[in-house]
Every structure is written in structure tokens, then in C-alpha cells.
Amino acid sequence: MAAAVEEFGERGYEGATIRSIAERAGVDSALVHHYFGTKADLFAEAAGMPLRPDVAVPAILAGPRDEVGARVVRFVLESFERDEVRRRGVMLLxxxxxxxxxxxxxxxxxxxxxxxxxxxxxxxxxxxxxASLAASQIGGLLMTRYVLRLGVLADAPIDELVARIGPTVQRYLFE
Amino acid sequence: MAAAVEEFGERGYEGATIRSIAERAGVDSALVHHYFGTKADLFAEAAGMPLRPDVAVPAILAGPRDEVGARVVRFVLESFERDEVRRRGVMLLxxxxxxxxxxxxxxxxxxxxxxxxxxxxxxxxxxxxxASLAASQIGGLLMTRYVLRLGVLADAPIDELVARIGPTVQRYLFE
Incomplete structure (x- = not known):
């Protein structure tokens, strides 16, 4: 894990490889794969990511196209309502x-x-x-609701936010 | 200005007053008003705010209601394209x-x-x-485009972003 943190820090996400991380740790890359999974899995663990948008969002996209936006917003908000996710998520943001x-x-x-x-x-x-536009809205929502705790947005019920923001994400992605 | 920074820091924006800032500086509050304007003006200067959304956005809202969203997005992006605004804006964010x-x-x-x-x-x-929902999108746009410099969003032309994000802000505010 220490080797992973160093490699990602020095080479960036794209530049680092499971092989280079394994070399730095002085082990075989098969061993790294076995214990930590893919490069994305390893990064998520090294960065302390409390949830995996790279796994969850493609799964949501694979479902019915109607209301993908609403389902993405609900996934993010319901995840962040869990104390441990919110605490680590805010730290990471x-x-x-x-x-x-x-x-x-x-x-x-x-x-x-x-x-x-x-x-x-x-x-x-x-x-x-x-995809970036959708990310800008989701990121802005997390910043204002959970990091800055901006007034009414911090206390609004999830259903209300899904109804208001879901169509934005849907439009950015599909319309 | 030092007295203002201390007062805002200790009492928050709502709690601080021109009077309390003047008292801390050992001057008359009329003098503070004369040199620095309103509490909002004083705060903007103390915080190093590179633009005044509290002045610009109400002015935009007072104009024709159609395309308020587009005009807000354009105002923010055109402001941030100026080096000095962007530099100080990113620092503040x-x-x-x-x-x-x-x-x-x-x-x-x-x-x-x-x-x-x-x-x-x-x-x-x-x-x-x-208003908070609009702020979440504008804030998210600034974060992703100028602070994180997220891929294509960092390099997209202003007109393109106005066309895509303007309707979101318009919908949050009016629809």
C-alpha cells in the first residue's frame, strides 16, 4: 500500500502500473493483483475512497435509460448519508x-x-x-451540501434533491 | 482591514457589524463606511474576492427573465477567464x-x-x-473547470458551456 501511494504520487494515476508498484514493493505483480485487485481497486483503497463511482455509475447506466440521472443522484446522496462514507468523502473532497x-x-x-x-x-x-458536466453538478452538490453545508441545501430531503437535480444529470448525459 | 478580518473570523459574517469592526480598530464607524462602503464591500475586500456575485447576480436577475441562467453562467465564466480573477478565485475556492x-x-x-x-x-x-441549487451547479463548474481542471470541461469554449449549463440554472431558478 505504501508503494502504491508513492507510485501514484510520483507517476500519476495513468502513469502508475500494478507492475511498477509491485517492483517498488519488491514482490511479484501477480501477488498485488491477488490481494488488491485492479489498479482502480488499489487506487480506491490507497486514496481512502469511501465509495466506488467507477463501479456504481456504469452499473446504473447499464440499467433502464429513463431516470438514470435520478438514480445517480440518489446513489450519491444515499451513500453520503452514511456517517462513515460522509466523513471520508468530505475529507477526500x-x-x-x-x-x-x-x-x-x-x-x-x-x-x-x-x-x-x-x-x-x-x-x-x-x-x-x-460526463464531465454531470460530474460538475454532482461534485458541486457534494461540496455545497456536505463540505460547505450551504443553508437549505444541507438540510433538504433526498427525494426533493433527486427530483430537482436528477433531470439535470439526465439532460447532460442524454439530451 | 485587520480589524475586519479578526471580527469576521471571530463572529462570522452575520455576527460582525461595521460598528464592532470600527470599535476594534478604535475609529468611528462612519469612517469605516466612508472608506470601505457596506459590510458586504468590506468583507469582499477582506476576503480578497475577485468578483462580486452579490452585486452582479441581482443585476442579472433584474434584467429580462429569459435566459437569466445563460447570462449568469456567461458572467461567471467570462470573469474567470481573466487571469487575475481566476488566480484569486481559485485561491479562495x-x-x-x-x-x-x-x-x-x-x-x-x-x-x-x-x-x-x-x-x-x-x-x-x-x-x-x-438559489442554492443554482449555486451548487455554478460552484461545481468552477471547481471542476478551474480548480481540478477536469479534462474536456477545462478546455470547453464558453459558448458551449453557456448553452449546456445555462438551461440548468434557468430551470433551478424558475421552472
Whole structure:
């Protein structure tokens, strides 16, 4: 894990490989795969990610296309209502934006494992922009509700936010 | 200015007054008004705010209702394209979210001087929630485009982003 943190920090998400991490740790890369899974799994554990948007969102996209936006918003909000997820999520958001943690590494992970996958699913010329726009709204929601705790938005019921923000994400992705 | 920073830090935006700041500085409050304007003006200067959403957005809202969303998005993006605004804006966003600066003070300012004014203009029961939702999208846009520099969103032309995000802000505010 220490080797992973160092490799991601030095080479970025794209540049680091399971092989290079294994070499740094002085073990076989099969062993790293066996204990930690894919590079995305290893990164998520090293970064202390409390949930896996790279796993959950493609699963949501694979479901019925109607209300994908609402289902994404509900997934994120219901996850963040759990104390442990919220605590670690807020920490990660603060670190990424505050510049303490390597924001570029997290951005590299999100681009490669989340936005590119959404774009591939959408299969349109502007798929990556669509995915980024959805990310900007979800990120802004998490920042204002859980990090800044902005007034009424911090206390609004999940159903209300799903009804208001779901159509935005749906439009960014599909319309 | 030092007295203002201390007062805002200790009492928050709502709690601090021009009078209490003047007292701390050992001057008459009329003098503070004369040199620094309103409490909002003083705060904006103390916090190093590179633009004044509390002045600009109500002005935009006072214009034709059609495309208010597009005009807000364009105002924010065109402002942030200016080097000095972007540099100071990114610094302020990092500090607010990273927790270095008192995020609650900035949130107090935004709630009182921006969101409440938008809500008063909208004059509907859920006006404050509508204003906060718009803020979540604008904030998320600034974070992803200028702080995290998320892929294609960082390089998209302003017109393209106005066309995609303007309708979101319009819908949150009016529909």
C-alpha cells in the first residue's frame, strides 16, 4: 500500500502500473493483483475512497435509460448519508480541492475510470463533455451540501434533491 | 482591514457589524463606511474576492427573465477567464473548501448577500432552495473547470458551456 501511494504520487494515476508498484514493493505483480485487485481497486483503497463511482455509475447506466440521472443522484446522496462514507468523502473532497492531496491523481483516476467509461457507454462524439458536466453538478452538490453545508441545501430531503437535480444529470448525459 | 478580518473570523459574517469592526480598530464607524462602503464591500475586500456575485447576480436577475441562467453562467465564466480573477478565485475556492479559510464565514456571506437576495427576487416559497441549487451547479463548474481542471470541461469554449449549463440554472431558478 505504501508503494502504491508513492507510485501514484510520483507517476500519476495513468502513469502508475500494478507492475511498477509491485517492483517498488519488491514482490511479484501477480501477488498485488491477488490481494488488491485492479489498479482502480488499489487506487480506491490507497486514496481512502469511501465509495466506488467507477463501479456504481456504469452499473446504473447499464440499467433502464429513463431516470438514470435520478438514480445517480440518489446513489450519491444515499451513500453520503452514511456517517462513515460522509466523513471520508468530505475529507477526500477537502484534500482534493484544498490541494493537500494530489488533486491531479484523483482527477486522473476519475477521468480514466469514471468519465471515459460513461463516455464509452454514451457512444456519442461529445460523450466526455457530457460526463464531465454531470460530474460538475454532482461534485458541486457534494461540496455545497456536505463540505460547505450551504443553508437549505444541507438540510433538504433526498427525494426533493433527486427530483430537482436528477433531470439535470439526465439532460447532460442524454439530451 | 485587520480589524475586519479578526471580527469576521471571530463572529462570522452575520455576527460582525461595521460598528464592532470600527470599535476594534478604535475609529468611528462612519469612517469605516466612508472608506470601505457596506459590510458586504468590506468583507469582499477582506476576503480578497475577485468578483462580486452579490452585486452582479441581482443585476442579472433584474434584467429580462429569459435566459437569466445563460447570462449568469456567461458572467461567471467570462470573469474567470481573466487571469487575475481566476488566480484569486481559485485561491479562495481552495481555501474555502480545503478548510484553511473560515468556510463558514464565506458561506455566511453568500447566504446573506447572494442567496437571500436571489430568493427575495424570486418571491416563491422555495426560493432559497432554488438559489442554492443554482449555486451548487455554478460552484461545481468552477471547481471542476478551474480548480481540478477536469479534462474536456477545462478546455470547453464558453459558448458551449453557456448553452449546456445555462438551461440548468434557468430551470433551478424558475421552472
Amino acid at each position: 477537502r484534500a482534493a480541492v484544498g490541494g493537500k492531496l494530489g488533486a491531479p491523481v484523483l482527477v486522473g483516476f476519475l477521468s480514466r475510470e469514471l468519465l471515459s467509461r460513461i463516455a464509452a457507454h454514451l457512444d456519442v462524439a461529445d460523450g466526455e463533455l457530457r | 481552495r481555501a474555502a473548501v480545503g478548510g484553511k479559510l473560515g468556510a463558514p464565514v464565506l458561506v455566511g456571506f453568500l447566504s446573506r448577500e447572494l442567496l437571500s437576495r436571489i430568493a427575495a427576487h424570486l418571491d416563491v416559497a422555495d426560493g432559497e432552495l432554488r
